[in-house]
Every structure is written in C-alpha cells, then in structure tokens.
Amino acid sequence: MKNQMLTxxxxxSLSQNSQKSYLYDLQQFCDLTQGQVSDYSxxxxxxxxRExxxxxxxxxxxxxxxxxxxLYEKGTLDRFYKIKSSSQEPSRPCSYERMNLSKLEDETHLKTGQLIACLIxxxxxxPSDMIQLKVADLDFDFQVMTLKTPNRGMRVLEIPEHLCQLLKSRQGKTYLFDNKGHxxxxQWLFKKLSAYLNEIGYPDLTAQKLREQYILREKAKGVSMMDLSQKLGLKSPMTLEKYYRN
Known part of the structure; x- marks a missing residue:
C-alpha cells in the first residue's frame, strides 16, 4: 500500500507542506489498519x-x-469505502467515579445474585463468561480460574480470597450455575442479579455498571490498559481508553 500511497x-497538485501532511496522515492510517481495508479496520x-x-x-x-x-478507482478495492466522522462535536471527557459497594461483600448468607455481582x-x-464456567475450571489450591471462550481464547484469572469462599459452595456441581447438569x-443470570441488587438497595446498578466499577478498581491498582484488556478478553484495548483518558 505504500507505493499506492506515494502514487x-x-x-x-500539493505544496511541499501539504504533501508531508498527506503522507503523515496516510502512514498513520496504514499503520493502524495494517494495510488492510475492511469495515472492521x-x-x-x-x-x-475521537480524542x-x-x-x-x-x-x-x-x-x-x-x-x-x-484505491477504488484503480481497482485495488472492490467497493468504495467511506469513513464518517464519529462525532460532530469535540469529544468531552467522561467522568467515571468509583462506588462504595462493600455491601455486596457484607452479606452473611450467600445468594445466587450476590455471587453473580461479585464475579463481575x-x-x-x-454473563456470557459465567454461563459457560464449570466448577472444574476453578483451582482453589492456586486460587485461579480458567476461562475458555471461542472468541477470546483462554484466560487465567486470580480469584480473591473472599470470592474463593463464595465459589467453594458450588463444589460438587458441573457448572458454576448449574441447572441439573446444564x-x-x-437471561436467568440477569434476572437473578437484578433481583439481588434491588433487594440490597441498588436498583440502578446493572451488569455493565458493575463491570465499569471493576475496570476503575483495576485502573486504581495501576493495571495498564493493555493488561486489563487481556484480563477482560477484549480484542483491542481501545474500548478502555475512555476510562484511562484522565
């Protein structure tokens, strides 16, 4: 693509400064897309x-x-791709604040909704991670959990001590959330989570908001955006930029 870029x-008909500007912008474009033009790239x-x-x-x-x-006119691309501006206004900084959610860990009697909330x-x-998780994927000796998902590969996560105690109650089952071996x-997980959060006084909390709190906690610990992306099984760390912006 470099030769086509120069051509x-x-x-x-550009001035020397404009040529440099075009070349700089196109080199950035080629580096980010790795020379591959597709809807995804x-x-x-x-x-x-956006920033x-x-x-x-x-x-x-x-x-x-x-x-x-x-590239389309020259026949390099089989159709004309056009990128549109992601916003019509300068991006505004997002404000994400950590919440005190210690109440989720203070419950003395384990409930299914509590376990779901703590896992997030x-x-x-x-929830997609959780429905596939089997008890055999938990190693309580080393306090780690192995997640195997088709699109995200394999991830090994450390299990906090508090969470280990909650998870041990599931021993003897096939799936972590087991429905007679299946x-x-x-949707079942969402309902259990929603009912639990309503019960303890957090009706506005959702799975997405809990996951955001996890991200903010990890950022506060000094976990890099790339490392956190790997923990979450994301294809790209770009989706985390809004949390690391400031």
Missing part, C-alpha cells in the same frame, strides 16, 4: 480519531477518504 500523493481507525480536535478529525478523514476513492465486580466477568441462560 496518490504525486498525482495531486476502518471502524478502528474511526475510533482512534482529536474536530478540525484534525476532518483533515484526516478527508485525506483518507480521498485515498480510499483513489471482582473479576470483570460477563448451564442456565444469560
């Missing part, structure tokens, strides 16, 4: 522009879209 710039590039000033966004989008049209808050698990549905 594209040479074909335009362009979406990633679009997301990377820039609107004027810089517009300049880069104009350059890249001209280049994409050039302390390990960042999703797993429950995600």
């Amino acid at each position: 594209f710039i040479a074909a335009k 362009l979406k990633r590039y679009e997301q990377s522009l 820039l000033k609107l004027s810089a966004q517009k300049r880069k989008l104009s350059t890249v879209n001209q280049f994409l049209f050039f 808050l302390e390990l960042g698990l999703t 797993s429950y549905s995600r």
Whole structure:
C-alpha cells in the first residue's frame, strides 16, 4: 500500500507542506489498519480519531477518504469505502467515579445474585463468561480460574480470597450455575442479579455498571490498559481508553 500511497500523493497538485501532511496522515492510517481495508479496520481507525480536535478529525478523514476513492478507482478495492466522522462535536471527557459497594461483600448468607455481582465486580466477568464456567475450571489450591471462550481464547484469572469462599459452595456441581447438569441462560443470570441488587438497595446498578466499577478498581491498582484488556478478553484495548483518558 505504500507505493499506492506515494502514487496518490504525486498525482495531486500539493505544496511541499501539504504533501508531508498527506503522507503523515496516510502512514498513520496504514499503520493502524495494517494495510488492510475492511469495515472492521476502518471502524478502528474511526475510533482512534475521537480524542482529536474536530478540525484534525476532518483533515484526516478527508485525506483518507480521498485515498480510499483513489484505491477504488484503480481497482485495488472492490467497493468504495467511506469513513464518517464519529462525532460532530469535540469529544468531552467522561467522568467515571468509583462506588462504595462493600455491601455486596457484607452479606452473611450467600445468594445466587450476590455471587453473580461479585464475579463481575471482582473479576470483570460477563454473563456470557459465567454461563459457560464449570466448577472444574476453578483451582482453589492456586486460587485461579480458567476461562475458555471461542472468541477470546483462554484466560487465567486470580480469584480473591473472599470470592474463593463464595465459589467453594458450588463444589460438587458441573457448572458454576448449574441447572441439573446444564448451564442456565444469560437471561436467568440477569434476572437473578437484578433481583439481588434491588433487594440490597441498588436498583440502578446493572451488569455493565458493575463491570465499569471493576475496570476503575483495576485502573486504581495501576493495571495498564493493555493488561486489563487481556484480563477482560477484549480484542483491542481501545474500548478502555475512555476510562484511562484522565
């Protein structure tokens, strides 16, 4: 793609400074997309522009879209791709605050909803992670949990001592949330979680908000964005940028 990039710039009547600007923007584009043009790679590039000033966004989008049209005209691309601005206003900093959720750990009698909430808050698990989790995936001697998911590969997570005690009550079952040897549905987990949170006075909390609290806790511990991305099984750390922005 580098040769095509140079051919594209040479074909335009640009000043020397403009040529450098075009080359810089296109090199960034090629590096981020790894030279592969697809809906997914362009979406990633679009997301990377969100923290820039609107004027810089517009300049880069104009350059890249001209280049994409050039590639389409030359037959390099089988269709014309066009990136749209991710926002019409300069991005505003998001405010995420840590909550005091010690009440989730203060319950003396274990409830299913409590366990679901703690798995999200302390390990960042999703309901999809939980319904596939088997008791055999828990190693209480080493206090680790092994997660195997088709799209995220294998992850090994450390289990906090408090959570170990809650999980040990599930020994003897096949799945962590076991329905006569089968797993429950995600909807079942959501209902149990919602009922529990309502019961202890957190009606506005959701699985997503609990997961955000996990992210903020890990950030406060000094966990890097890349390491946290791996813990969460994310394909890219870019989705965590809003939490690390400040």
